[in-house]
Amino acid sequence: MDQKTIPDIVVGRLPLYLRTLQRMFNEGQSVTSSQELGERLGISAAQIRKDLSQFGEFGKQGTGYSVDYLLDQLKNILKVDRVWDMVVVGAGDIGSAIARYQGFADRGFRVAMIFDNDPKKIGSQVGSFAVQDKATMVEAIRAAGIVVAMIAVPGLQAQEVVDELMKAGVKAILNYAPVNLNVPDGVHVQNTDPVTHLQRMTYYLD
């Protein structure tokens, strides 16, 4: 529908608003303002009002936003009013850390399976998961109907893994491998290569 018309950069800010609102909610706060959100996030109040207004009327002039109402609305918009099962590919240091990460709980995600192709890792325990054989991955993902994956394999293996994930029906990939991935239209990728983040900062340093 009209979600196509909303710039992805705006969509990208919504999870930050949600995260901050959740923290306010957890701290017992019931009302907030675009000013307060802006100060917490380093984003202008005007930008926040403009972003939110693209999705509806969530606050009243002078009254501000109801924290739990806006929280619910943002969860709904971002579709994390449900829980998405995820698959982790790669049981090395990074993949294992992600599979054990406690921060997904209550934020819309749950790791459901972890795969590797290393015989020494297959069958070993990572957190509460036994590492499964990557040879069985496509079938397992398809059977479970999982559409969200996190890739933590070496760069040279990443595209091959992606091609398999496409066969399995995956639609969203969080990519920890330091390479660009080619995916068909309609499949979403977010990259999280620590080095590109760091280089974006060293540009500004002396």
Add this chain to the structure above:
Amino acid sequence: MDQKTIPDIVVGRLPLYLRTLQRMFNEGQSVTSSQELGERLGISAAQIRKDLSQFGEFGKQGTGYSVDYLLDQLKNILKVDRVWDMVVVGAGDIGSAIARYQGFADRGFRVAMIFDNDPKKIGSQVGSFAVQDKATMVEAIRAAGIVVAMIAVPGLQAQEVVDELMKAGVKAILNYAPVNLNVPDGVHVQNTDPVTHLQRMTYYLD
């Protein structure tokens, strides 16, 4: 100087160009074009030409870019023609994975120290590092002149860690904690909360 006039979103694309050029170089390729870079990265050729032209004249119409020349120029612009020592704060799953990450080598960064405040972790080995007591962190960072840090501590501890890093003279922080950090002007933060990345994608899913 005039670097202030270049939008951060442009700066943020340079590490992607660098990464792709490095891969081309490693594969023995000597010349490329904005078209080829664009296809590899899913960015338009016009955007790439425009981005690069902000920093100088790197290619010739019809001849394209020399891979190793452009590589050197980008390393210089991003200041990764040197090696930045980094400190990791937090020796949990994520912090340990980062400290052991092999992907920093040859990309301008090197982990130099890792700290934690947990007596059970202090003194334990993470990769080639002994975890140091966070109580000694400010002094150690200052003495070593380190200005780049990665934070992988629980959300509720992150701001306190940041405040200490400021005292130690840190100027750039890669933040793995799922909270927004407050830093003074002139200090740079990049956030890499996997959940915000995932939520940015589930928005588009059915």
